[in-house]
Amino acid sequence: MIYLQYLLVGAGCLFFIVGTLGLLRFPDTFTRIHAITKADNLGLGLLMLGLLPSTESLPQALKLILIWLLVLAASATASYLIAHYVKAQSPDALPHADTTSEEQD
Amino acid sequence: MTAFWWTVAALLLVTLLAGLIRIWRGPNPADRMLAAQLFGTTGVAILLLLAQAMQTPALNDVALVPALLAVVAMVAFVRRARPEAEEPE
Numbered sequence: 135m136i137y138l139q140y141l142l143v144g145a146g147c148l149f150f151i152v153g154t155l156g157l158l159r160f161p162d163t164f165t166r167i168h169a170i171t172k173a174d175n176l177g178l179g180l181l182m183l184g185l186l187p188s189t190e191s192l193p194q195a196l197k198l199i200l201i202w203l204l205v206l207a208a209s210a211t212a213s214y215l216i217a218h219y220v221k222a223q224s225p226d227a228l229p230h231a232d233t234t235s236e237e238q239d
Numbered sequence: 240m241t242a243f244w245w246t247v248a249a250l251l252l253v254t255l256l257a258g259l260i261r262i263w264r265g266p267n268p269a270d271r272m273l274a275a276q277l278f279g280t281t282g283v284a285i286l287l288l289l290a291q292a293m294q295t296p297a298l299n300d301v302a303l304v305p306a307l308l309a310v311v312a313m314v315a316f317v318r319r320a321r322p323e324a325e326e327p328e
Contacts, residue, residue: 212309
């Protein structure tokens with residue numbers, strides 16, 4: 135069981151590193167939003183699974199899961215806010231901004 | 240066992256500090272706000288690990304705070320950064 139925890143928490147930490155690397159290396163804001171939200175949420179989820187077996191009581195384990203769900207919802211809404219803001223600020227930021235609007239009409 | 244939690248928490252702290260590079264270099268303010276988002280998520284992870292390493296379950300409740308603060312900061316940034324978008328309605 136301990137080794138499973140090592141594996142899960144290690145993978146979670148790996149996803150955090152990948153997420154931060156994505157934040158630093160990606161060319162424009164939209165890809166960075168993608169990197170941050172996806173990688174960190176998955177990293178936190180794996181971390182949570184790794185931590186669950188070593189919690190003392192059931193309520194504490196449920197609290198851990200609740201924290202993860204809260205972070206999921208929080209970072210999802212935050213990434214949409216940022217994406218709308220960047221799109222409003224510079225509509226041509228998207229490489230193919232004009233074609234997407236045509237498809238919607 | 241607890242040494243493992245400490246090392247992972249330290250590693251996450253390093254990724255947190257790597258986020259500062261994005262703050263320094265970020266071309267537009269939205270990138271800088273993304274680093275705030277990174278602080279929120281990584282802060283929660285570090286606090287959860289510390290709660291496990293130091294056997295103090297109270298830290299799990301503390302972990303809720305940065306998760307919320309990141310979103311509130313993002314909402315304040317978006318509202319504050321373009322007030323003119325609201326006026327024309």
